Every structure is written in structure tokens, then in C-alpha cells.
Amino acid sequence: MRSLPVFPDLRAFLTHAEGRGDLVHIADPVDLRHEMTAVQLAALRAGGPVLRFNAAQHCGRPAAMPVVANLFGTPDRVAAGLGLSLDQVSAFGEFLAALRSPAPVEGMRDTLSRWPVLRAALQSRPKLLRRGPAQEVSAPLDLSLIPVQTPWPGDAGPLITWPVVVTRPQGSDAGQVARYNLGVYRAQVIGPDRLILRWLAHRGGAAHHRSWARAGEPMPVAIALGADPATLLSAALPLPETVSELSFSGVLRGARAELVAAKTVPLLVPANAEIVLEGWVHPGETAPEGPFGDHTGYYNAVEPFPVMRLSAITHRRDPLYLTTVTGRPPDEPSVIGEVFNTLALPVIRAQIPEVTDLWLPPAACSYRMAVVQIDKRYPGQARRVMLALWGMLAQFSYTKTIIVVDRDIDPRSWDDIAWAMATRMDPARDVMLIDGTPMDYLDFASPREGLAGKMGIDATTKIGAETTRDWGQVMELDPVHATRAEALLRGVLR
Missing domain, CATH: 2.30.110.10 (Electron Transport, Fmn-binding Protein; Chain A)
Structure with a gap:
């Protein structure tokens, strides 16, 4: 190996x-x-x-x-x-x-x-x-x-x-x-x-x-x-x-x-x-x-x-x-966290099989926020994944915000994440708030030392009982046309 x-x-x-x-x-x-x-x-x-x-x-x-x-x-x-x-x-x-x-x-x-x-x-x-x-x-x-x-x-x-x-x-x-x-x-x-x-x-x-x-x-x-x-x-x-x-x-x-x-x-x-x-x-x-x-x-x-x-x-x-120094990312712990993110993903998937990718944004102090990509198959699945992650490892108990997206969303792209939240998430329906959960003592945003809330955002396509409306169809070009366009412009846009 x-x-x-x-x-x-x-x-x-x-x-x-x-x-x-x-x-x-x-x-x-x-x-x-x-x-x-x-x-x-x-x-x-x-x-x-x-x-x-x-x-x-x-x-x-x-x-x-x-x-x-x-x-x-x-x-x-x-x-x-x-x-x-x-x-x-x-x-x-x-x-x-x-x-x-x-x-x-x-x-x-x-x-x-x-x-x-x-x-x-x-x-x-x-x-x-x-x-x-x-x-x-x-x-x-x-x-x-x-x-x-x-x-x-x-x-x-x-x-x-x-x-x-x-x-x-x-x-x-x-x-x-x-x-x-x-x-x-x-x-x-x-x-x-x-x-x-x-x-x-x-x-x-x-x-x-x-x-x-x-x-x-x-x-x-x-x-x-x-x-x-x-x-x-x-x-x-x-x-x-x-x-x-x-x-x-x-x-x-x-x-x-x-x-x-x-x-x-x-x-x-x-x-x-x-x-x-x-x-x-x-x-x-x-x-x-x-x-x-x-x-x-x-x-x-x-x-x-x-x-x-x-x-x-x-x-x-x-x-x-x-020696090392810790501070607002990027710092050495946040760089280590990037690699550990990749290393831990298979272990997470073994426990929560529908997780296809996960990103802990380094700018969010590595573990304070998680963006989770799932293979969604049934209503309420995004919430189940949020709760499973919060309870899986002690480190995830300090994750304040989890955003769940579909497989067609790149969980490492803020543009993709913003689009999914803007078009697939309703704040009244798709935001889950939990109070009185464990939190890092260093989190000054929490109202009580060691205790704070959690927020889960379901930015996935809504299916079954999750919605009463017909869901929109994502616009996509024919791959043949996209390939043809790339070939035509390859020499022009050098």
C-alpha cells in the first residue's frame, strides 16, 4: 500500500x-x-x-x-x-x-x-x-x-x-x-x-x-x-x-x-x-x-x-x-484536515452508505461545517443522514451546519452549493434546527459554554411526501452538442 x-x-x-x-x-x-x-x-x-x-x-x-x-x-x-x-x-x-x-x-x-x-x-x-x-x-x-x-x-x-x-x-x-x-x-x-x-x-x-x-x-x-x-x-x-x-x-x-x-x-x-x-x-x-x-x-x-x-x-x-501555529485558516491543522477529509470518507460511507462525497470547508475551521453529497432515494433521507453524521464521531458533534445536496451537485463548489440552496431549499420546510447539543468551548457564537444549536439544510431535490408540487426539470444540453462546441472553439479560444 x-x-x-x-x-x-x-x-x-x-x-x-x-x-x-x-x-x-x-x-x-x-x-x-x-x-x-x-x-x-x-x-x-x-x-x-x-x-x-x-x-x-x-x-x-x-x-x-x-x-x-x-x-x-x-x-x-x-x-x-x-x-x-x-x-x-x-x-x-x-x-x-x-x-x-x-x-x-x-x-x-x-x-x-x-x-x-x-x-x-x-x-x-x-x-x-x-x-x-x-x-x-x-x-x-x-x-x-x-x-x-x-x-x-x-x-x-x-x-x-x-x-x-x-x-x-x-x-x-x-x-x-x-x-x-x-x-x-x-x-x-x-x-x-x-x-x-x-x-x-x-x-x-x-x-x-x-x-x-x-x-x-x-x-x-x-x-x-x-x-x-x-x-x-x-x-x-x-x-x-x-x-x-x-x-x-x-x-x-x-x-x-x-x-x-x-x-x-x-x-x-x-x-x-x-x-x-x-x-x-x-x-x-x-x-x-x-x-x-x-x-x-x-x-x-x-x-x-x-x-x-x-x-x-x-x-x-x-x-x-x-512546533506549529494555529489560527484562522489556512493553518497547519486545516491542511491536515483536508487530507483527513479524503481519508475518512470511506469510513463514513461504510456507516452511511448513501453518502457519495463529503467536504469539510477548511475556511469553516474544518469541522464546523459539512457539505454532504448523497444518492437520494426516499423522502426524509437527507435528515436521516444529518442525524447519523452528528452521532457518528465525537468530532462531528461539533459540526454546527450540515448542508445535504444531490449527486449532480459538486459539494466542493460554492457556486453549485449556492445554486442548490437557492433552487431546492425552502427555509420553512428544509431547515432543521436542534438546540442544546455539544459544542466546542472555543465557539464564542454559542450562547452557553459547551452547548449550542445545530442546523441542517436539505438542499436536495424533493420527492414523494416532501412536496405536493411537480418538481422542475434541470436544463441540460445534449452531450454530443457540448462535445462539438468544444471542438469548434478549441482553436479559436486558445
Whole structure:
């Protein structure tokens, strides 16, 4: 399935990017406060390369290590992180859908034909190492030695933006990696050995935190900085709660995840990460987090979130620090979301077969709005699809608006969408409003924190009991005439 080599660590991926002329070294000093953000966003909006800042500094003081940014700043690099070319992403999505819900095996020939699926299942089992590069150096408990950005002028302070936070539920064993959760939660630096972890209530890390808090026990936490592409993307994917990101990363990587026992907490951590932070979250200990600029294009409100007290920092002998910036799209998360949209479509279609295409407009913060194309066959089908999507994955519970269109409408064309809404939608009949549903705390448009409404717009052709009027006929030219016209004008309109 993979067309690119396995990337066991971040460095292998950077070497691949540099070999393609897709990485640049920036030798000029660039400040971690605000200035680096401007450079990152300028590169991303130009479709530019991975950036390696070799002279990052903080208020005139040189950073202790290079900073890597804009890692997944183009769809091609996101696909490369999956080991694929961009045109292979859709087929890989079909493969992942089959891996999640395999059909019954029929005979030996069928078994052999499914070897890629069986091989992927084996690759999902992590491999435990006695030692790993991530633990070559035991560093002082001083986060100021790590070149953490302060991205926006109104930010409360330094913010770790690409942390892969490793947790497990209370009552589990450190070796039960299938029960681990990996999540990308922003982490605010508030002292040399303290961080605030901002995980929202629906995320796996928050669920694990509640289980330890109920038992009145401190929770072990590890943070991998500069993990390999497969681990980073697995942690960012909205996977079902029953799927371990650590195990799933083996499928994406094309090789088993390599783990090593943490030094001071009962957890296994990515052996090939650049830096690993270890520590504990104690029951009831919180601190005010924020404000920080977020993917909505606004600063979020200050809220209390759990504090992590560090017990160890380990890293490679010559570590790299990986960072990113979130803001109003386009930003790196919105670029990743474009590729994930294609990757997730086969999984969605496996659950809701009448869905033929789906687009999450990046400008709408990726998941706040969805345009869904369906093969409509019966009255009320558009509403059923809306409700199914809202309940399918936790991420879709934050989708405020769903627009459903027919197969003759391109769901990625605003012109097509506007025409369908103008000619196939009656506001009194075809708009469904729901109140009091889950919503991202960062949505300032919602009247209550964590609760908001949903709107579903049925912009499909109305059939059966949906209308009492004869429906209009769409005007179309004979394809023969259209082809003839194109041939006649080909030379004239060059």
C-alpha cells in the first residue's frame, strides 16, 4: 500500500523532504515570540517547504536546539507522512475502512488476497525496546531549555503546540498499550517543571483523567515532542474511542511502533521521539489556562485545566523541537484536515452508505461545517443522514451546519452549493434546527459554554411526501452538442 519508505522518526521524514527540495534551513535569527509565527504562516500560505530554524532565539538569547515548523504545511506532505502520494489517499481510506470492518473470509484464496489487511493488523502491535534514542540524555527539569514558541501577541505565554500526550485509564497496566490514548492537546508552560494540559471533556485524555481523579490517585502522563509522522498523525486523527492511536500508528507507518519504558512514570513512550516529558497530574490541581490564539481566529477565554508536574525530561543527544501555529485558516491543522477529509470518507460511507462525497470547508475551521453529497432515494433521507453524521464521531458533534445536496451537485463548489440552496431549499420546510447539543468551548457564537444549536439544510431535490408540487426539470444540453462546441472553439479560444 505504501509508496514511500518507512519513516521511523522525525529525522527520516525531514531527510526525505530535504531530498525533494522541500526543506529549507533558516540561518538568520528568528524570535520565538511572535516573529516565528509570521514566518511559519507566510511559508504555509505560499505552499512552502518545511522550515528548520537554526538560529531561533528568545529575546535575543540563542535557543538550545533547532526548531522545525510547517511540517505538514501542504497536502502532499500530509500524504507523505502516511507513506503515500496524494492520489493514493482515497484508496488508503478504503483500506482502513476494510481494516475496521472486514467482510467474512470465504476460502483460502480469499484469505491470501487479504494479506495486506492481516499484515497491517500485525504492524499495529507495538514493539517494546530496552532503550531508545529519546532517552539518550537525561536533562535538567527546566522547560526554559526547550525553545517553546509564544505564537500570538495576546497569548499568555509559551505554548507547546505539537505535544503527543500519552495517557492510560486508572486500573490499567503500563503494558496494555491497546488502552492507551494519544492526543494532541496544547500545553502551556507555567514554570520550569509545570505545564497546563488543555484537554476538552470529550477527548480521551480527559476521560482517563476523570478515572484517576475518581480513585483519588495522581495520573501518570508522558509527552512526546518531535514524534515520527505516523505517531503525530494518529494522535491527530479523530479515531473511535475503542481504537488505540499507538496501535493504529503501526498501520500508518507500515512498521510496528517502537516503545520504551518511561524513566519515572508507569508508561511506555515513543522510543524515537526527539524529547520526552514525564510527570504527574494530581487530583484537583488546576491552573487558569490561556488566553491563546486558536483555530477559530480568536483568543479563547481563560479556563482552569489540569496541571502536570514534571518528573523527568529526556531527549536525543542533538534534539530538534517541533512546533506549529494555529489560527484562522489556512493553518497547519486545516491542511491536515483536508487530507483527513479524503481519508475518512470511506469510513463514513461504510456507516452511511448513501453518502457519495463529503467536504469539510477548511475556511469553516474544518469541522464546523459539512457539505454532504448523497444518492437520494426516499423522502426524509437527507435528515436521516444529518442525524447519523452528528452521532457518528465525537468530532462531528461539533459540526454546527450540515448542508445535504444531490449527486449532480459538486459539494466542493460554492457556486453549485449556492445554486442548490437557492433552487431546492425552502427555509420553512428544509431547515432543521436542534438546540442544546455539544459544542466546542472555543465557539464564542454559542450562547452557553459547551452547548449550542445545530442546523441542517436539505438542499436536495424533493420527492414523494416532501412536496405536493411537480418538481422542475434541470436544463441540460445534449452531450454530443457540448462535445462539438468544444471542438469548434478549441482553436479559436486558445
